[in-house]
Amino acid sequence: xxxIRSVSVERDGKPILAEVTAQLDQRRIxxxxxxxxxxxxxxxxLNGLASPTVGTVTIDGFDPSRxxxxxxxxxxxxxxxxDAQIVMPTVGEDVAFSLRGKGLTRSEINARxxxxxxxxxxxxxxxxxxxDLSGGQKQLLALCSVLVxxxxxxxxxxxxxxxxARNTRLVADILxxxxxxxxxxxxxxALAARCDVALLFDGGRLLxxxxxxxxxxxxERELV
Amino acid sequence: xxxxxxxxxxxxxxxxxxxxxILHRAPASxxxxxxxxxxxxxxxxxxxxxxxxxxxxxxxxxxLVTRLAGRLVIQLWAMRWMLVVVLIPQLVFLAWxxxxxxxxxxxxxxxxxxxxxxxxxxxxxLSVFERALMPLRWMGVNPVRVSLVxxxxxxxxxxxxxxxxxxxxxxxxxxxxxxxAFVVPLLVGSIRHADELADALAARGVED
Ligand SMILES: Nc1ncnc2c1ncn2[C@@H]1O[C@H](COP(=O)(O)OP(=O)(O)O)[C@@H](O)[C@H]1O
Ligand SMILES: [Mg+2]
Numbered sequence: 001x002x003x004i005r006s007v008s009v010e011r012d013g014k015p016i017l018a019e020v021t022a023q024l025d026q027r028r029i030x031x032x033x034x035x036x037x038x039x040x041x042x043x044x045x046l047n048g049l050a051s052p053t054v055g056t057v058t059i060d061g062f063d064p065s066r067x068x069x070x071x072x073x074x075x076x077x078x079x080x081x082x083d084a085q086i087v088m089p090t091v092g093e094d095v096a097f098s099l100r101g102k103g104l105t106r107s108e109i110n111a112r113x114x115x116x117x118x119x120x121x122x123x124x125x126x127x128x129x130x131x132d133l134s135g136g137q138k139q140l141l142a143l144c145s146v147l148v149x150x151x152x153x154x155x156x157x158x159x160x161x162x163x164x165a166r167n168t169r170l171v172a173d174i175l176x177x178x179x180x181x182x183x184x185x186x187x188x189x190a191l192a193a194r195c196d197v198a199l200l201f202d203g204g205r206l207l208x209x210x211x212x213x214x215x216x217x218x219x220e221r222e223l224v
Numbered sequence: 225x226x227x228x229x230x231x232x233x234x235x236x237x238x239x240x241x242x243x244x245x246i247l248h249r250a251p252a253s254x255x256x257x258x259x260x261x262x263x264x265x266x267x268x269x270x271x272x273x274x275x276x277x278x279x280x281x282x283x284x285x286x287x288l289v290t291r292l293a294g295r296l297v298i299q300l301w302a303m304r305w306m307l308v309v310v311l312i313p314q315l316v317f318l319a320w321x322x323x324x325x326x327x328x329x330x331x332x333x334x335x336x337x338x339x340x341x342x343x344x345x346x347x348x349x350l351s352v353f354e355r356a357l358m359p360l361r362w363m364g365v366n367p368v369r370v371s372l373v374x375x376x377x378x379x380x381x382x383x384x385x386x387x388x389x390x391x392x393x394x395x396x397x398x399x400x401x402x403x404x405a406f407v408v409p410l411l412v413g414s415i416r417h418a419d420e421l422a423d424a425l426a427a428r429g430v431e432d
Contacts, residue, residue, distance in 0.1 A: 013280070047427055048426075072429045077428075081420065082419030083383050083417075084421055085420070085421075085424035085427075085429075087379060087421065087425060088346070088347070088378050089239060089346045089379045090239065090240065090346060093347045093375070127240055127241075127345070129382070131379075131383070140328070145428070157342075
């Protein structure tokens with residue numbers, strides 16, 4: 001359960017988010033809005049990469065700013081640019097990196113790594129430099145590296161913005177089928193329409209929270 | 225699915241190539257110690273043809289046994305200008321056998337090192353470094369962090385090289401060339417990349 005109460009975020013005295021309140025328990029949540037409307041800041045509140053200036057955020061009762069360890073074990077985060085989140089040289093090592101320091105044996109780590117790479121079609125590339133993957137494969141690798149840690153919530157900030165049409169479709173389908181609760185920031189309104197609920201941001205305010213079709217309609221009518 | 229394109233540079237970096245040769249199966253620590261011995265034997269004693277030829281033969285033999293001879297050719301070709309730069313001044317100032325022997329030492333050291341990186345997963349190599357650095361803990365060295373930085377550097381080199389290529393192409397498209405117009409966007413891009421990487425590490429639960 002994601003619980004956000006009267007959250008405002010200011011940076012350099014400038015309001016970035018204002019008075020945002022939302023309780024999110026649906027499985028698939030879309031976040032839409034124009035560039036600069038505060039979507040990324042909202043997403044980053046959920047795992048403590050951003051902190052509220054006023055108000056509270058809790059994830060299953062934990063505060064992301066004060067209980068970062070507990071929250072990051074529950075919340076996986078996928079960024080827009082996979083090159084910036086793949087930190088290890090090869091595919092298998094990057095996935096295994098997520099399991100460091102969790103008290104698993106080497107064979108447990110290897111088993112979980114190959115399991116997740118298999119599931120998303122990257123098993124053949126386990127020893128390949130991550131650099132040799134295509135854009136779509138890199139984003140899948142980033143997703144594998146997050147999912148291998150078994151989070152209960154996945155936050156994705158424009159995960160398909162840098163991908164071509166085919167890979168956008170591939171990644172979108174995978175995200176929609178995940179058993180995890182999903183919070184996805186996106187400009188892909190078709191993807192937003194497939195979610196259970198949508199949040200529409202404008203100028204740092206949460207303008208609308210509810211049925212995706214209605215939120216998309218308002219976005220296209222008033223804000224585009 | 226097929227693997228996508230890879231930068232020219234990543235092909236030359238000598239990252240792990242999967243295989244089943246004895247060198248692939250040998251423990252990483254043994255390979256590192258072996259590399260250390262070969263490098264010392266090549267560089268410490270005064271140049272000695274017999275010694276250098278046997279070391280060179282050993283390295284060449286290993287490339288053949290591990291079926292990585294193709295990689296050796298690629299690597300020597302990539303090193304050609306560096307070797308010329310090293311060799312020419314020596315030929316001017318020293319007798320040619322000494323110049324050739326010195327250059328030979330460098331070739332042996334570099335190719336032996338890449339033999340190790342080609343047959344060892346980066347993660348295994350890093351855990352050897354981690355263990356080797358353990359005695360330095362009392363000096364405040366954190367071995368895990370050092371090896372993490374090494375791994376991230378290996379990963380980041382081709383990313384930055386790609387970016388440099390993009391900046392160069394953008395300049396080409398506009399038909400303008402200047403060093404500043406090349407360095408500034410590259411630097412800005414690299415700093416942004418470092419910021420993003422820091423966020424990614426935090427999101428993945430690496431506490432510092
Ligand atoms: N750390 C920061 N410092 C100053 N301004 C920021 C910071 N992060 C975001 N902003 C500003 O806040 C606004 C909203 O940013 P962001 O949340 O990234 O929006 P979106 O993801 O919807 O494009 C933008 O105008 C951006 O320039
Ligand atoms: Mg954004």
